[in-house]
Amino acid sequence: MNTKTINIANKNVVITGANSGIGFQVALQLASQGANIIMACRSLDKAKRAQHELLAKVPGANISILTVDVSEPESIAAFAQHFEKQVGSLDILINNAGIVTPNLSHNSAGYELHLATNYLGTFALTGLLLPFFTKDEHTRIVNVGSVAHRFDKFDFDDMGWQKGKFIYWKAYARSKVAIAAFTLELHRRLQKHGSNTLSVGAHPGLAATDIGQKTGVTTVKTRFGQWTQDKIVAWIVAQPAEGAMSIVHAAVGEGVAGGSYFGPNGWFEIKGRPAEARLNPQARGTEFGKQLWSVSESMTGVSYLSSIDSEQDKSSCIAIN
Numbered sequence: 315m316n317t318k319t320i321n322i323a324n325k326n327v328v329i330t331g332a333n334s335g336i337g338f339q340v341a342l343q344l345a346s347q348g349a350n351i352i353m354a355c356r357s358l359d360k361a362k363r364a365q366h367e368l369l370a371k372v373p374g375a376n377i378s379i380l381t382v383d384v385s386e387p388e389s390i391a392a393f394a395q396h397f398e399k400q401v402g403s404l405d406i407l408i409n410n411a412g413i414v415t416p417n418l419s420h421n422s423a424g425y426e427l428h429l430a431t432n433y434l435g436t437f438a439l440t441g442l443l444l445p446f447f448t449k450d451e452h453t454r455i456v457n458v459g460s461v462a463h464r465f466d467k468f469d470f471d472d473m474g475w476q477k478g479k480f481i482y483w484k485a486y487a488r489s490k491v492a493i494a495a496f497t498l499e500l501h502r503r504l505q506k507h508g509s510n511t512l513s514v515g516a517h518p519g520l521a522a523t524d525i526g527q528k529t530g531v532t533t534v535k536t537r538f539g540q541w542t543q544d545k546i547v548a549w550i551v552a553q554p555a556e557g558a559m560s561i562v563h564a565a566v567g568e569g570v571a572g573g574s575y576f577g578p579n580g581w582f583e584i585k586g587r588p589a590e591a592r593l594n595p596q597a598r599g600t601e602f603g604k605q606l607w608s609v610s611e612s613m614t615g616v617s618y619l620s621s622i623d624s625e626q627d628k629s630s631c632i633a634i635n
């Protein structure tokens with residue numbers, strides 16, 4: 315794997331969920347390479363604390379904050395407006411924000427929260443920010459996936475869990491099937507529209523972040539919690555900085571191709587150096603990708619690059635580079 319990186323000095327990089335875990339480490343590594351980091355976070359207080367920490371580690375770095383709750387459509391629309399006014403141009407978008415929660419919960423539009431946060435928010439945010447990408451040859455959209463996506467299947471007939479019993483890890487896995495399929499479908503559509511922007515996926519393996527503790531999934535009260543507390547497992551799991559490496563590679567690795575998907579190269583893709591990672595076959599399906607795209611447009615009300623199937627539609631497509 316080529317370990318050289320593209321030059322990102324003074325390039326604008328938006329990272330969702332940059333205040334913690336993997337997102338924080340990605341922000342740190344890209345700020346160290348001279349990028350202007352726009353932290354897209356839901357809590358201003360947490361973002362300010364993280365910004366302070368980043369500036370202590372990379373003095374003089376250009377790190378700003380724009381708040382967004384990626385599970386909420388109105389917040390995403392407001393973010394895009396603020397971005398246009400306050401920043402205006404974009405080189406790299408890293409869709410990293412994500413949750414795991416044991417309870418069946420919903421956003422204000424009534425969509426199940428894993429789906430709304432981990433996938434639909436990414437779909438909508440990407441569409442609304444697409445017009446701001448520069449014409450630079452190195453623009454990229456990086457979507458953060460998970461190994462978990464290989465262990466379930468997305469179900470268009472039960473996205474709200476009205477039929478099947480809600481199982482949180484399946485809801486998480488399905489949201490990550492969606493983001494993997496979205497990454498590939500976005501790649502196909504960007505290519506078809508002659509865009510320079512690359513759509514790339516990456517997952518961090520298994521990293522010791524706070525993602526489970528925030529909602530009680532990884533406390534000792536649950537079986538999964540007991541498992542993660544186990545000393546041997548703790549030894550196997552990566553630290554956040556190591557988990558961030560695949561995402562950083564997807565964002566700035568030289569020679570990265572659109573439609574690629576990276577993860578750690580170690581046992582079971584848990585940790586290691588960035589390498590091509592395994593995808594759920596469902597996520598690779600082009601018919602599945604098309605269907606997901608059209609369902610996502612209806613669910614979010616954000617339409618873009620929709621003319622892939624019909625030459626006639628081209629005039630209604632939004633302008634991109």
Ligand SMILES: NC(=O)c1ccc[n+]([C@@H]2O[C@H](COP(=O)([O-])OP(=O)(O)OC[C@H]3O[C@@H](n4cnc5c(N)ncnc54)[C@H](OP(=O)(O)O)[C@@H]3O)[C@@H](O)[C@H]2O)c1
Pocket residue numbers: 330331332333334335336337354355356357360382383384385386410411412413431458459460461517518519520521522523524525526528557
């Ligand atoms: N850690 C792992 O082993 C692992 C494995 C596979 C995939 N991943 C993926 O890696 C990504 C980062 O997770 P992490 O492990 O670094 O967890 P984390 O430390 O909890 O970071 C998640 C980030 O997403 C933010 N976020 C959550 N919901 C949001 C919302 N509605 N709007 C805006 N921001 C929101 C969080 O903000 P708050 O701080 O305000 O909650 C936090 O900044 C996620 O997509 C996750 O699925 C992680």
